[in-house]
Amino acid sequence: MPLPAEKTELEDSPIPVGKAASPWGNATFRSVALAAALVAVAILLLLVWQLVSDSLPTLRAFGLKLLASEDWNAGAEEYGALPFIYGTVVTSAIALVLAVPLSIFTAVYLTDLAPVWIRQPLVSLIEMLAAVPSVIWGLWGIFVLVPWLRTAVFPALRAVLGPIPGVGSLFSGPIFGLGYLSAGIIVAVMIVPIVTAVSREILRSVPNLQREAAYALGATRWEVTRIAVLSYARRGLLGAAVLGLGRALGETMAVTMVIGNSPQISASLFAPGYTLASVIANEFGEAGADRMYTSALFELGLILLVITVVVNVGALLLVRAATTKGGSRFA
Amino acid sequence: MTTVEASGRRLEDQHQHRWRRFKSGAMSALAVLSAAAVILPLGFVLFHLLLQGASSVNVDFFTRTPAAPGSPGGGMANAIAGSAELLALATALGAPIGVLGAIYLSEYSSPAVAASIRFVADVLNGVPSIIWGVLVFGVVVVPMHGFSTLAGAVALAIMMIPLVLRTTEEVLLLVPGGYREAALALGIARWKIVVHIVVRTASRGIVTGVLLAVARISGETAPLLFTAFGNLNWNLGLTQPIAALPLQIYTYAVSPYEDWHRQAWAGALVLISLIFLLNLSVRFLTRAKRL
Incomplete structure (x- = not known):
């Protein structure tokens, strides 16, 4: 935007230039801006310090035993993180298995296949999907999705997949509706927009020359996508998936509302479970003055933080390496 | 190369070509279906919000x-x-x-x-x-x-x-x-x-x-x-x-x-x-x- 012509003359300048520039103005403004930028760093340091120092009581009392124990019973001072870690990993895995293929295919459709007029509306719809808050997905999950899954989908899944040896154990046992699979499906819906958006950015950064070369060799549309686009972009697409994983691991409200909140480890995906984020959401307020209980929950928070930061940094590096622009707006 | 062999080869090529075309079409269809499946939950959630919520949004x-x-x-x-x-x-x-x-x-x-x-x-x-x-x-x-x-x-x-x-x-x-x-x-x-x-x-x-x-x-x-x-x-x-x-x-x-x-x-x-x-x-x- 060019500046309006009349404002370029000094006398009419909206900028007060009359007085000699004070040497303090620059230094002050610069330090204020620097301080603001350092707030981001300070928040990160504060977060790590707070979580570590508040987990110290349980870290001291139980050490790494907390990570290996299955029993969670605050009344009896038993704090085992395993059911929560298991639940977090299982729901995220389900979400990835469902969301990643869908998202990549959608991104392929958006970049290479869809008629041009359909692309922008579709992107807008996916952005709308991303804007729906977690608590609303949870509400919809409780009252619409879970009842439908319980009565229609899960019994069918159990009938078809249950008898298969091996895989069958995942799809057997009583059906409650609330459980790992329901939570995983909701999380899948929630991470689809980010995985699709990043995948689309990655696929768009694939040079057209790649595609043209493949077409020139007589490849069909799908062969072009497979040989020239997907294999060229595979590292970036992996990054997109890992970014989705980072989101899935920390998803809280919707999961809390549909996973059943039961601290146990079950082979069946129909069984109710618990995740790190949802046990914090449910029990942190109750823990109150109980120092060990609060400390155990802080430690669960620390575990969750470490896992998500490692995953996210990995994803950032993968995506960053894959896009020419450097840096992604989606982290 | 006899003519019989040549026509056999051509038939095979044609067959393979058709299969590749079919696979390409199937994958395109899969991509369209994926895009539809991604949007579906949005439609459902908005539909149910309006269905269940609209009647309760009143002055009270x-x-x-x-x-x-x-x-x-x-x-x-x-x-x-x-x-x-x-x-x-x-x-x-x-x-x-x-x-x-x-x-x-x-x-x-x-x-x-x-x-x-x-x-x-x-x-x-x-x-x-x-x-x-x-x-x-x-x-x-x-x-x-x-x-x-x-x-x-x-x-x-x-x-x-x-x-x-x-x-x-x-x-x-x-x-x-x-x-x-x-x-x-x-x-x-x-x-x-x-x-x-x-x-x-x-x-x-x-x-x-x-x-x-x-x-x-x-x-x-x-x-x-x-x-x-x-x-x-x-x-x-x-x-x-x-x-x-x-x-x-x-x-x-x-x-x-x-x-x-x-x-x-x-x-x-x-x-x-x-x-x-x-x-x-x-x-x-x-x-x-x-x-």
């Missing part, structure tokens, strides 16, 4: 506080006002820090420092929102001996800072370097150039970024659970627990009362309308001009 909903648990009637007036207050406070706290930080990155810092702070902001953006609730519980709620509006606002502000920082920096970098040089040549102080020329030129983009961040945090529930805590009565004071729309939706949704479920749907409909409205105004702002 906007003007009354919750009725006693289990008894019908009442509304979410306090939660709507609470959300507005929390968002206003969070924006007042978080947006200036984010914008100033971005100014430092784009106008003053060395590329290496800018890259590392940008990286820190990206890491912060990836931290699960429930963790911010935990942090603020330790940093604000415990020292203040209680849940409060202030704690909730701080939690939301912390989420806003990295979001605003990243979007603002991107917009500031779009301001042509020539503007800065021209102003420097006129002898204008550096900080005045930044405030009056760079920021003013980019103001529309900055506002857009802030609005996007507000839209992002307005549906957040997890960081408010043990900071703002929620409240079934009126409170707009800074040091008492305060109601918020997403929190109220959560409390009502997991409650055993039929009437509260009805109101949870209504609250969700109001919340999503608000978020879509914010996103729509962002789109309007960005469409009008590039910066």
Whole structure:
């Protein structure tokens, strides 16, 4: 935007230039801006310090035993993180298995296949999907999705997949509706927009020359996508998936509302479970003055933080390496 | 090569070609189906919000506080006002820090420092929102001996800072370097150039970024659970627990009362309308001009 012509003359300048520039103005403004930028760093340091120092009581009392124990019973001072870690990993895995293929295919459709007029509306719809808050997905999950899954989908899944040896154990046992699979499906819906958006950015950064070369060799549309686009972009697409994983691991409200909140480890995906984020959401307020209980929950928070930061940094590096622009707006 | 062999080969080629064409078509169809499957949940959730919520969005909903648990009637007036207050406070706290930080990155810092702070902001953006609730519980709620509006606002502000920082920096970098040089040549102080020329030129983009961040945090529930805590009565004071729309939706949704479920749907409909409205105004702002 060019500046309006009349404002370029000094006398009419909206900028007060009359007085000699004070040497303090620059230094002050610069330090204020620097301080603001350092707030981001300070928040990160504060977060790590707070979580570590508040987990110290349980870290001291139980050490790494907390990570290996299955029993969670605050009344009896038993704090085992395993059911929560298991639940977090299982729901995220389900979400990835469902969301990643869908998202990549959608991104392929958006970049290479869809008629041009359909692309922008579709992107807008996916952005709308991303804007729906977690608590609303949870509400919809409780009252619409879970009842439908319980009565229609899960019994069918159990009938078809249950008898298969091996895989069958995942799809057997009583059906409650609330459980790992329901939570995983909701999380899948929630991470689809980010995985699709990043995948689309990655696929768009694939040079057209790649595609043209493949077409020139007589490849069909799908062969072009497979040989020239997907294999060229595979590292970036992996990054997109890992970014989705980072989101899935920390998803809280919707999961809390549909996973059943039961601290146990079950082979069946129909069984109710618990995740790190949802046990914090449910029990942190109750823990109150109980120092060990609060400390155990802080430690669960620390575990969750470490896992998500490692995953996210990995994803950032993968995506960053894959896009020419450097840096992604989606982290 | 005999003619029989040649025609056999051609037949095989044709067969293979047809198979490849078929596979390509099938994969294209799969891509279309995927796109449809991705959009489907959005359609469902909006349909059910309208179906279940629209009938309960009435005057009472906007003007009354919750009725006693289990008894019908009442509304979410306090939660709507609470959300507005929390968002206003969070924006007042978080947006200036984010914008100033971005100014430092784009106008003053060395590329290496800018890259590392940008990286820190990206890491912060990836931290699960429930963790911010935990942090603020330790940093604000415990020292203040209680849940409060202030704690909730701080939690939301912390989420806003990295979001605003990243979007603002991107917009500031779009301001042509020539503007800065021209102003420097006129002898204008550096900080005045930044405030009056760079920021003013980019103001529309900055506002857009802030609005996007507000839209992002307005549906957040997890960081408010043990900071703002929620409240079934009126409170707009800074040091008492305060109601918020997403929190109220959560409390009502997991409650055993039929009437509260009805109101949870209504609250969700109001919340999503608000978020879509914010996103729509962002789109309007960005469409009008590039910066």
